[in-house]
Amino acid sequence: MPIKLYNTLSNTKENFVPIEEGKVRLYLCGPTVYDLLHIGNFRGAIFFNLVRNWFELSGNEVTYVYNYTDVDDKIIKKANEEGVDATVISERFIAEFEKDFNRLGLKKHTHNPKVTEFMDEIISYVETLVKNDKAYVIDGEVFFSIDNFPEYGKLSNKNLDDLQAGQRVEVDSRKRNPYDFVLWKPSKEGEPHWTSPWGEGRPGWHIECSAMIKSILGNTIDIHGGGIDLIFPHHENEIAQGEGCNCEKYCNYWMHNEFINMKDEKMSKSIGNVITGRSFMDQYHPEILKFLMFSAHYRSVLNMSDDKIHQSISGLRRVYDALSHALVIENTFNESENGKVNKTFAQLLKTSDAKIKKALDDDFNTGETVAAIFEVVRAFNALNLLKKQKDPNSLPTTKAFKEWILKYGDMLALFKEEPTSFLADIDQIMIKEKNIDIAIVEALIKSREEARANKDWAAADVARDELHAMGIDFQETSDGVKWNVKV
Numbered sequence: 001m002p003i004k005l006y007n008t009l010s011n012t013k014e015n016f017v018p019i020e021e022g023k024v025r026l027y028l029c030g031p032t033v034y035d036l037l038h039i040g041n042f043r044g045a046i047f048f049n050l051v052r053n054w055f056e057l058s059g060n061e062v063t064y065v066y067n068y069t070d071v072d073d074k075i076i077k078k079a080n081e082e083g084v085d086a087t088v089i090s091e092r093f094i095a096e097f098e099k100d101f102n103r104l105g106l107k108k109h110t111h112n113p114k115v116t117e118f119m120d121e122i123i124s125y126v127e128t129l130v131k132n133d134k135a136y137v138i139d140g141e142v143f144f145s146i147d148n149f150p151e152y153g154k155l156s157n158k159n160l161d162d163l164q165a166g167q168r169v170e171v172d173s174r175k176r177n178p179y180d181f182v183l184w185k186p187s188k189e190g191e192p193h194w195t196s197p198w199g200e201g202r203p204g205w206h207i208e209c210s211a212m213i214k215s216i217l218g219n220t221i222d223i224h225g226g227g228i229d230l231i232f233p234h235h236e237n238e239i240a241q242g243e244g245c246n247c248e249k250y251c252n253y254w255m256h257n258e259f260i261n262m263k264d265e266k267m268s269k270s271i272g273n274v275i276t277g278r279s280f281m282d283q284y285h286p287e288i289l290k291f292l293m294f295s296a297h298y299r300s301v302l303n304m305s306d307d308k309i310h311q312s313i314s315g316l317r318r319v320y321d322a323l324s325h326a327l328v329i330e331n332t333f334n335e336s337e338n339g340k341v342n343k344t345f346a347q348l349l350k351t352s353d354a355k356i357k358k359a360l361d362d363d364f365n366t367g368e369t370v371a372a373i374f375e376v377v378r379a380f381n382a383l384n385l386l387k388k389q390k391d392p393n394s395l396p397t398t399k400a401f402k403e404w405i406l407k408y409g410d411m412l413a414l415f416k417e418e419p420t421s422f423l424a425d426i427d428q429i430m431i432k433e434k435n436i437d438i439a440i441v442e443a444l445i446k447s448r449e450e451a452r453a454n455k456d457w458a459a460a461d462v463a464r465d466e467l468h469a470m471g472i473d474f475q476e477t478s479d480g481v482k483w484n485v486k487v
């Protein structure tokens with residue numbers, strides 16, 4: 001069964017057929033490096049890490065390019081404000097991005113090109129466009145002529161006449177069509193500049209991605225990704241440039257992720273409603289962010305809320321509880337006990353593999369993937385292996401469970417932490433969030449224990465009710481009372 005992708009170009013799900021058998025060329029528009037990324041910006045990086053991993057697990061070799069836009073108005077503005085060179089800003093924020101990215105524990109991209117490293121390629125790309133009569137030069141500025149590319153609008157389903165009727169782009173009287181866009185422009189005083197046939201200048205934004213794609217991946221790529229806001233004009237313009245320059249199809253499959261919203265509004269710097277990836281990871285944990293991303297389909301809006309975050313925490317706690325249980329079993333049971341994986345459980349692992357394959361092959365249904373993982377966790381817990389001290393199957397079943405969970409953990413970049421310390425981290429997060437005084441919790445637990453010892457059931461009930469009212473869950477175990485904060 002082939003992998004099916006929703007292709008923005010056709011607005012349908014299509015069977016994925018690579019250009020070259022067993023190989024996938026994937027490009028995702030990366031960040032403009034002038035500030036820390038917010039969690040909306042990270043949605044693409046986290047989701048396409050899964051796309052890449054799933055293609056690899058399905059037997060493909062993936063070349064994954066994620067660029068740094070290090071020439072841009074916003075970088076120049078910040079550099080001018082600080083009175084430093086633009087490269088100081090871009091290098092600083094590339095380094096900051098890399099700190100966040102490493103903390104997220106995603107697989108390294110095959111290439112992370114910077115625009116500034118591809119100036120020669122950009123210039124020769126623009127030259128070809130001029131030569132092919134797809135671009136024209138005015139006063140040291142080069143514009144793409146959309147009237148000379150009749151397919152303009154095919155990605156975003158925009159019709160040129162409609163565009164012009166409702167046009168809101170600022171009109172530059174030198175342009176032949178108001179939607180003609182800049183490929184190369186003269187640099188103003190104090191701006192970074194490169195020597196070109198049209199004078200000292202710098203590239204427009206759209207040409208950067210096209211030139212890096214051509215140089216690293218070739219004229220035609222398999223998959224191009226990005227957030228939905230990039231469909232128009234950025235990706236529409238990339239197609240016009242690519243097909244205008246190479247006279248070949250630019251990209252076969254376009255995948256766009258929806259936004260992360262805050263209170264029904266797009267998370268965005270200009271609105272000022274952002275949570276940076278870094279502050280989220282400081283307050284919570286990188287795995288909580290990733291789990292949260294997979295709770296919604298990539299083509300649906302993910303509305304951020306405390307509830308969503310708490311659901312992610314409790315979902316992760318479920319998996320890690322089972323993993324920590326598995327650890328106890330591994331430490332308790334003897335290797336020499338010669339058992340087999342519980343038959344029903346082994347069967348469930350197989351059917352769950354099939355479920356996950358079906359879900360991911362169908363345009364990356366991560367919600368169903370997570371549901372299948374929960375089903376396996378539930379079944380493992382229900383076996384109650386620790387209680388079955390003499391069951392020789394406990395250890396092999398546990399090992400099979402762990403191996404299975406960690407395989408999907410690798411794919412999703414989840415379940416990578418040591419279980420006991422991760423569960424303790426979650427407790428700390430919740431203690432802080434709910435402002436819980438540990439001394440009070442422990443005093444109440446102690447008073448309940450004493451009341452029980454004295455058979456003072458009424459007092460024991462009072463302590464229990466107070467603990468519950470504080471949002472504390474507890475169990476009496478052979479090792480004493482264990483408590484945690486309800487999520």
Ligand code: AMP
Pocket residue numbers: 029030031032039040041042043044226227228229230257258259260261266267268
């Ligand atoms: P920008 O720095 O605004 O060009 O955005 C970089 C990437 O993040 C692009 O792929 C955008 O589509 C994406 N993006 C920006 N805001 C959001 C958001 N709120 N939710 C999801 N993706 C976003």
Ligand code: ZN
Pocket residue numbers: 028029030209234
């Ligand atoms: Zn791009």
